[in-house]
Every structure is written in C-alpha cells, then in structure tokens.
Amino acid sequence: MINLTLSDQFVLPKKYLIILFIVVFVLLSIINLPAAMMGGLLKKSGLNYRLIEGSLWHAVVYDANFRGYPVRKLVLEPKLANLAIFQLAADFNAVNDQGKFSGTLTKKEQGGLLFSKIDALANVVISKNAYTFPAEFNLTSDQLEFDKLGQCRAGNFMIKSNLTDLLFASVATELPPLNGQGHCDDGTINMTLQTSGNGFDISFIGEMDNHISSTMINIKLPENLSNLPRVTNELTARGFALSNGVWQTVMEIKV
Incomplete structure (x- = not known):
C-alpha cells in the first residue's frame, strides 16, 4: 500500500512551475506598463497634455487640451480589447475649472x-x-x-x-x-x-x-x-x- 501525504498530492512538476512563473511574470509586466505607452494614441485622438502618470490601465493626465476643451486632470482606464487593436476606448473622469465629466469614450x-x-x-x-x-x-x-x-x-x-x-x-x-x-x-x-x-x-x-x-x-x-x-x-x-x-x-x- 502506498501512502501519499497532502503535500505529495499537490506537488507540481518542474515544467509547470516554469510555465506558471512565466505567466505571472508576463501578467505583472503588462499590469505595470507605463501610461506613457499610450501617449501616441491619445495625441492621435486629439488629446494634448503636459504630463501623464500611472499605468497603462490607470493613466492620470494633467493640464490637457482635448479638441479645444481644457482639462485640468483626466483619469483614463482603457479597455484591453480596444488597446489590442490600437483603438482608444476607456472609462474616464475629467475635471476642469468649468466642472467635471465622467463616462466612457470610444474613438x-x-x-x-x-x-x-x-x-x-x-x-x-x-x-x-x-x-x-x-x-x-x-x-x-x-x-x-x-x-x-x-x-x-x-x-x-x-x-x-x-x-x-x-x-x-x-x-x-x-x-x-x-x-x-x-x-x-x-x-x-x-x-x-x-x-x-x-x-x-x-x-x-x-x-x-x-x-x-x-x-x-x-x-x-x-x-x-x-x-x-x-x-x-x-x-x-x-x-x-x-x-x-x-x-x-x-x-x-x-x-
């Protein structure tokens, strides 16, 4: 009779550990991509700005001008499916001296x-x-x-x-x-x-x-x-x- 302990039953083969490590590494790398990576996409959409901070998934833009409308602060949370095809689509929250504006935008x-x-x-x-x-x-x-x-x-x-x-x-x-x-x-x-x-x-x-x-x-x-x-x-x-x-x-x- 072979007795297996609980730890023996859940030991992953070495190759699976390597794959898991690679997947986690790639996910962390994607999550931490800098917001500046979508700067070109924003400018092509008509948004000019002084400063952009944060990550690709939570970008904070300061002192922007969006097609003639001044924006003091703009928070963007892009949608992955659209970014994959280089299309701007994001949930946003904008604030300027004239008020605030939130919703979802799609180019x-x-x-x-x-x-x-x-x-x-x-x-x-x-x-x-x-x-x-x-x-x-x-x-x-x-x-x-x-x-x-x-x-x-x-x-x-x-x-x-x-x-x-x-x-x-x-x-x-x-x-x-x-x-x-x-x-x-x-x-x-x-x-x-x-x-x-x-x-x-x-x-x-x-x-x-x-x-x-x-x-x-x-x-x-x-x-x-x-x-x-x-x-x-x-x-x-x-x-x-x-x-x-x-x-x-x-x-x-x-x-």
Missing part, C-alpha cells in the same frame, strides 16, 4: 468620439448687460456623438439646474430645480427646462453653439409676489421685461 472612424454613460456637472456664467452670476447644470446621457472638431453631432440628454435658486435667492420660497431634456444635432445643442411650485411657473429654452448659448427665460410669478416691488425691481434690474403677465429675458450663457 470612432474619421476621428469622431462616442461618449456613453455620461454624468457631467458644468459651472456656467449667465450674463445680461452688466449683470452676471454663476449657475450649475447637471447633464446625464446614455450616448452622445462628437465629431473630430469637438462638436456634438447627435444624441439626447437629461438636464437640471439650480438657476431658480439663484434668480430668487432674495425671495423666501423654495422652488424645485429646473428639469428638462435636450438634444444635439449637427453641432447645435437645444434644451428645454421647466419647473413650477408655490405659484411659480418657470421655463428655460436654450440653444448652444461654439460654447456660447442664447437662452429665453420665462417666469410667471405667484399673485403674492407679482406686485411686490422688491421682486419686480430685482427682475427688471436683471434684464427681465413683463409681457402678458410673464417676465421674460434673453440671456447669454458661457460654458
């Missing part, structure tokens, strides 16, 4: 880019004559398509904004945020947002092209505020005019 033919699973927060400046104030817009989308010039060619999105809080900061009332949807077509972005509550009825209709947006804002005040000088004077100072019971203005928004 398309003819230099276009497809963004999916998008979640973006943009800080914008709204101006009318000498009056300006900052506002936030949050955008989510399943898919947006951009051309090689950085213009949005196709796609739909949901959007909301804190604009109502800014417009009526001096009025003791709470309003739901503006909510709506939009779409882009051949470089032009259109959006419509609305909200109502506590007697207010507000709509925001915007069109954006080349980073500048002209918007129409319509505000119907509740009866208790419609003749209150503190409110009406403030709206007038901000460029609103009363027409058929609705305060209206056209403002410029810069992203």
